Amino acid sequence: MITVEITTIMDLKALMGEKKDQTIVLPEGAAVGDALNQLCNTYGPVLNKRLFANSGALNPGIAVFVNGCVIDALAGLESSLKNGDRVLIFPPVGGG
Amino acid sequence: MFQGGYMGKVLRVNLTTKTVLVEDLPEKIARDYIGGAGFGVKYLFDEVPGDVDPLGADNKLIFAPGPLSGTAAPCASRIAVTTKSPLTGAVGMSLSGGYFPVELKFAGYDVLIIEGQSETPVYLHIRDDKVSIKNAEKIWGMDTQITQTIIKQDVGDQNTRIACIGQAGENLSKMAAIINERRAFGRKGVGAVMGSKNLKAIAIRGTKEVPIANPEAFSAARKFMLDAMKQSPVLYPEFSKLGTPMVVDVTSAMGMFPSENYRNTGEKDYSETIGVEASLSRNKGNEHCYGCPVGCTQLKLAKGQGYEGGMSDPEYETYYSLGSVVGVESVDSIIYNDMLCDKYGLDTMSVGVTIAFAMELFERGMLSAADTNGIDLRFGNHQAVTQLIEEIAFRRAGIGELLCDGSRIMAEKIGGDAGDFAMHIKGLELPAYDPRGAKAHGLNFATSYTGADHNRGYAFQEVFGIPVPKAYDRFAVAGKGWLTKWNQDIRCATTDCPTMCGFLMDMAVPAIAEQNTADLVSSASGLALTKEDVGKVGERVNNLARVYNISAGFTRADDTFPKRIIDETIKEGGSSGQRISQEDLDLMLNEYYEARNWAQDGVPSQQKLAELDLPEAAALLEARGLL
Ligand code: SF4
Numbered sequence: 001m002i003t004v005e006i007t008t009i010m011d012l013k014a015l016m017g018e019k020k021d022q023t024i025v026l027p028e029g030a031a032v033g034d035a036l037n038q039l040c041n042t043y044g045p046v047l048n049k050r051l052f053a054n055s056g057a058l059n060p061g062i063a064v065f066v067n068g069c070v071i072d073a074l075a076g077l078e079s080s081l082k083n084g085d086r087v088l089i090f091p092p093v094g095g096g
Numbered sequence: 097m098f099q100g101g102y103m104g105k106v107l108r109v110n111l112t113t114k115t116v117l118v119e120d121l122p123e124k125i126a127r128d129y130i131g132g133a134g135f136g137v138k139y140l141f142d143e144v145p146g147d148v149d150p151l152g153a154d155n156k157l158i159f160a161p162g163p164l165s166g167t168a169a170p171c172a173s174r175i176a177v178t179t180k181s182p183l184t185g186a187v188g189m190s191l192s193g194g195y196f197p198v199e200l201k202f203a204g205y206d207v208l209i210i211e212g213q214s215e216t217p218v219y220l221h222i223r224d225d226k227v228s229i230k231n232a233e234k235i236w237g238m239d240t241q242i243t244q245t246i247i248k249q250d251v252g253d254q255n256t257r258i259a260c261i262g263q264a265g266e267n268l269s270k271m272a273a274i275i276n277e278r279r280a281f282g283r284k285g286v287g288a289v290m291g292s293k294n295l296k297a298i299a300i301r302g303t304k305e306v307p308i309a310n311p312e313a314f315s316a317a318r319k320f321m322l323d324a325m326k327q328s329p330v331l332y333p334e335f336s337k338l339g340t341p342m343v344v345d346v347t348s349a350m351g352m353f354p355s356e357n358y359r360n361t362g363e364k365d366y367s368e369t370i371g372v373e374a375s376l377s378r379n380k381g382n383e384h385c386y387g388c389p390v391g392c393t394q395l396k397l398a399k400g401q402g403y404e405g406g407m408s409d410p411e412y413e414t415y416y417s418l419g420s421v422v423g424v425e426s427v428d429s430i431i432y433n434d435m436l437c438d439k440y441g442l443d444t445m446s447v448g449v450t451i452a453f454a455m456e457l458f459e460r461g462m463l464s465a466a467d468t469n470g471i472d473l474r475f476g477n478h479q480a481v482t483q484l485i486e487e488i489a490f491r492r493a494g495i496g497e498l499l500c501d502g503s504r505i506m507a508e509k510i511g512g513d514a515g516d517f518a519m520h521i522k523g524l525e526l527p528a529y530d531p532r533g534a535k536a537h538g539l540n541f542a543t544s545y546t547g548a549d550h551n552r553g554y555a556f557q558e559v560f561g562i563p564v565p566k567a568y569d570r571f572a573v574a575g576k577g578w579l580t581k582w583n584q585d586i587r588c589a590t591t592d593c594p595t596m597c598g599f600l601m602d603m604a605v606p607a608i609a610e611q612n613t614a615d616l617v618s619s620a621s622g623l624a625l626t627k628e629d630v631g632k633v634g635e636r637v638n639n640l641a642r643v644y645n646i647s648a649g650f651t652r653a654d655d656t657f658p659k660r661i662i663d664e665t666i667k668e669g670g671s672s673g674q675r676i677s678q679e680d681l682d683l684m685l686n687e688y689y690e691a692r693n694w695a696q697d698g699v700p701s702q703q704k705l706a707e708l709d710l711p712e713a714a715a716l717l718e719a720r721g722l723l
Contacts, residue, residue: 061329063561072567095340
């Protein structure tokens, strides 16, 4: 099993038990998509709807990073995770 | 003769001779530069030699909205002011929004050039074709809000739109801004240039309409833009409800919200105290720029800690500059101090970062209580920030005089190793992103023609994870030279020149920004620009500005980072382990110059200048033996 740290912000935090940071445990060889699915199983369909489109792809504007790198620059939802990885999930954000 | 978009006129006001001239806007300039920053850089290059004293009579202030300003295109009430910056010595270009930009168009002008220097305080009053230079003795010494109120009374028209300086500009602080309504041409000391000309304000009222060359095509392009905005996952409701302060939570989670003069970025989570939740709790409503359906500006009322009654609209950058970078966790003090900066006409960003520099020197024992006029300059002391803003605005003897011209000059005055802790590039204080956590965003600071300026090439790929033109690892170095060129050129061509709000480009049309600009500008003006033409405008402006900066004495050595960014590693948080070594910087710079077809000393090549039809730039470099 591997342990992965999940961080999120703003309205996604409210959908994930009001927890900005949390740790989840996944089987060896798990990918980013597995981590997100596990979160959806824990927090229910509202989170699932916020994160995923019907096609199974991430909704527009949802950005996920593993150890700082956006998953689109890795293997998307298939990006593999290892013990101690930090996963950051953003709702649609912009400005600055 | 323009069919639309442009009013076709340049208004030239000489404050030395008190003369007013109206010239035609050449079509070639419109075609090659579109407007806004493009016009500014072109007129600056042609008319203000690189070696002039920025605060002397030979410097000029070039105000230019774009062809879309004053039309029904959404979010196009923007205007650029371009000058030789007294803070950096490079091109100083700053954009503002609100209602002032469109008024210049409605008065009938695409460009306003202010030349010379008045001997006594004056303000400029433009009412369509009637242009007068008026006595401003009685408003000299007043703050920016009272100045706007009095001028409206003076001209007997509450709908007059005004851009003015406060006490900071009068006192020639190189961090002085020009304020219009509650908005600002904030950065690069443009307010000091206005002060040096004894020009307190520009008051405009126009009654003309901006014609549209091809109404049908324009209406289709406009609808396309509005639809794209509606489809944006973030503009509505998030951005219009939260505005830029939401980015505090974003960069904090990424470990790159800079804190305490960058000495401990990532070590404390400022989003807990000055993040979006805290700032939202002070919200009183939002404000829109002219013609903007989004209204991202969040008006806030301070609640406690002695800051009651403070009302302002701090943007993301100000939560950093008057917050985390000075170690302050009081959202009320940020609102209040933002209001003070607007009132006195100061750039919140440069002011906060310069105060952070002073705080670090104070904590290191390099500045004593005697140097600070007895102010306890420890990080986190928000009352000290309030006091220093006043000292700076009035250039008071001692600490005010020491800080009021920004970090670079302050470091020179103190001497020794002080400069090691000064967080600026080319004299412009760093924006709210630790470059170590976003390498292309950082490389843009190092290479932007205005100094450390996030808006000249915003790397939304790194900050928001937007995969356009493709996805990038924010920590990687390879590929960032190419990406920085792309970001700078597209930003310039699609926001700074036409003049459209930059937020739209990131949030509504990032993948098709050039086509969108071509469609809107062509249908408004009849100039028939292709998306390739638009792309080239961005490149042209960045190249011409580069050559201007070379003529002002800048070299590759100036495309760099503060010592701390190169020497020190971020220790904790989402960007822990990151730094930008000299080797990393060299790799990125080499790639950037190569992408731009510049020589490795950062000088544009003959071939590139010919391709961009910039013979004037080539001639300047040839005359200096650089080509
Ligand atoms: S999005 Fe904000 S800054 Fe841009 S035009 Fe609208 S109100 Fe102004």
